Amino acid sequence: MEQKREEMRKKKKKKKFKAGLAKLIPIAVAVVLIIAIGVIYYGKEIVENVYYSSETKDLNEFYEIFSPDDVAVFVQNSYIPNKGKLINGTCYFNMNTVQELFTDRFYINMEEGIVLYTTQTDIYKTLIGEEFSSYYISGQEKSLEASAAVLYEENVYISAEYLQLFAPFTYELYLEPNRVLIYNQWASRNVSLIDKDTNLRTHGGVKSPIVVPVAEGDSVYILEPMEKWTKVLTKTGFMGYVENRYLEDAGSEAMAEAPAVVEDGYTSIAKDYKINMAFHQVFSASANSTFEEYTKNTQAINVIAPTWFRLEENGSFGSIASKDYVEKAHAKGMEVWAVFTDVDKNVDLEAIFSTETGREFTISQMMNYVNEYNLDGINIDFETVKAPGGDDFVQFLRELSIQTHAAGVVLSVDNYAPTASTEHYNRKEQGLVADYVLIMGYDEHWGGSDVAGSVASIDFVEAGIQNTIAQGVPANKIINAIPFYTRLWKIQGGVVSSEALGMDKAENWVKNNGVEAVWDNLTCQYYAEKQTDTTTYQIWLEEEESIQTKLNVMNANGVAGVAEWKLGFERPEIWTVIQAYVNS
Numbered sequence: 001m002e003q004k005r006e007e008m009r010k011k012k013k014k015k016k017f018k019a020g021l022a023k024l025i026p027i028a029v030a031v032v033l034i035i036a037i038g039v040i041y042y043g044k045e046i047v048e049n050v051y052y053s054s055e056t057k058d059l060n061e062f063y064e065i066f067s068p069d070d071v072a073v074f075v076q077n078s079y080i081p082n083k084g085k086l087i088n089g090t091c092y093f094n095m096n097t098v099q100e101l102f103t104d105r106f107y108i109n110m111e112e113g114i115v116l117y118t119t120q121t122d123i124y125k126t127l128i129g130e131e132f133s134s135y136y137i138s139g140q141e142k143s144l145e146a147s148a149a150v151l152y153e154e155n156v157y158i159s160a161e162y163l164q165l166f167a168p169f170t171y172e173l174y175l176e177p178n179r180v181l182i183y184n185q186w187a188s189r190n191v192s193l194i195d196k197d198t199n200l201r202t203h204g205g206v207k208s209p210i211v212v213p214v215a216e217g218d219s220v221y222i223l224e225p226m227e228k229w230t231k232v233l234t235k236t237g238f239m240g241y242v243e244n245r246y247l248e249d250a251g252s253e254a255m256a257e258a259p260a261v262v263e264d265g266y267t268s269i270a271k272d273y274k275i276n277m278a279f280h281q282v283f284s285a286s287a288n289s290t291f292e293e294y295t296k297n298t299q300a301i302n303v304i305a306p307t308w309f310r311l312e313e314n315g316s317f318g319s320i321a322s323k324d325y326v327e328k329a330h331a332k333g334m335e336v337w338a339v340f341t342d343v344d345k346n347v348d349l350e351a352i353f354s355t356e357t358g359r360e361f362t363i364s365q366m367m368n369y370v371n372e373y374n375l376d377g378i379n380i381d382f383e384t385v386k387a388p389g390g391d392d393f394v395q396f397l398r399e400l401s402i403q404t405h406a407a408g409v410v411l412s413v414d415n416y417a418p419t420a421s422t423e424h425y426n427r428k429e430q431g432l433v434a435d436y437v438l439i440m441g442y443d444e445h446w447g448g449s450d451v452a453g454s455v456a457s458i459d460f461v462e463a464g465i466q467n468t469i470a471q472g473v474p475a476n477k478i479i480n481a482i483p484f485y486t487r488l489w490k491i492q493g494g495v496v497s498s499e500a501l502g503m504d505k506a507e508n509w510v511k512n513n514g515v516e517a518v519w520d521n522l523t524c525q526y527y528a529e530k531q532t533d534t535t536t537y538q539i540w541l542e543e544e545e546s547i548q549t550k551l552n553v554m555n556a557n558g559v560a561g562v563a564e565w566k567l568g569f570e571r572p573e574i575w576t577v578i579q580a581y582v583n584s
Contacts, residue, residue, distance in 0.1 A: 275561025390424025
């Protein structure tokens, strides 16, 4: 009996516990729900306080500003390592940055303390120094708010204000920290509003340091949307990242364009036919009488280039020009592009061209000859320009082109086939300021070579043309000069020597020495050699087939025409080949 009563008590107690538990479950659920709501309501604040970095980035460090006058540079909202300088409240750039971002057409002369910018019609000049706040357009003074060019730590810096004359860009300068935002492409920018106070961060992530706070209602430009974060630009010129949940779309905003003030386009004298330019080498005034003899069997020559003017040490020229020669050439339908050369004199070109007065004097001499002899063109053949004087030579060409364009006279410039050692000739700028750029497509192996070889193999010719185009010269401005000569090489006791031979003399050597000339596919020329016990003779011939191959390459590359060095070295049959090219 007692055992049954105990079991009944246990059952009642268990039943009572279950009933009590059933009453507590709704209360527990309610408590859990209240806690969950609290977590949802307050959790974001708690997470942000616990997990979001509160570190503020040192902005000078962030923008790599190591000096109070450093200016961080951004182009199209992308940071670049170049630095500007803040001088008297104005932003300046050194010449490396100017050339990289804006234009490579400035000419600086530290000795004269000037910076020049030359267009087809004018020379813009400014003096270097903080005390100068003007510039000159072909001598006419114009004022600026700040100095156009200053000297800082022995380097020339150009102001952003002055640069805007010559390059199409806008810029926004901000201080503390110093930074400049440059734009040279303009499009609409997407804009968003910040819908709650938050922070702009250095990267997309809650642990990234803070750049600056941004407040509810601030508008920002969208630079780079991502999954959870977006790179933005504030109206106060700070870039950084904001969580997407704080951004509210606000449409787009157009950017104002800023074209360059100075028109920098060049219009060239361009013939509507292929150029066939024959060089006539003359060493004396009496040699001008050979014109009729040298041209009687030619065909399709439309330009003749007599070597009349030789540069003297003071920038003047020795002349053997002839008015009668010009009249005879015109009567035969030939233009006369007289050659001005330095090859016969040991002249210090840098000394002449490194001063304004030197360039001006030389150019005036040339234009006087143009007028005196009724010349149709000028051919510049300065072959001894050294690298230190390259900028001076190019500035001379710019200033000369102003005069030739004004007079309606063709300006052509002779160049070696491009090599690393001739980059200072700046073929890109020549292709802008000159009407024609001529490649001397010969002397692959020249008189002083210590290795025998072709004067103008087909690969050499083709590379010369294609590399000139690659350096920025339009194909329709290129004239490729071909050789009417070759070299007979003599190798004796390890010593290499040679002599130049015209076409007939070269062929006669082959016949007279009983050797056979065999077509060489590598050079696209006929090759012959002769060996004796002590001496080896080698020759690569120029004749109709080799010339035709060169002309085919020229046609394929769309160049403006052909030139020949020189009259008197050819045989008559070659003109039929050249005439077909000119008429093609």
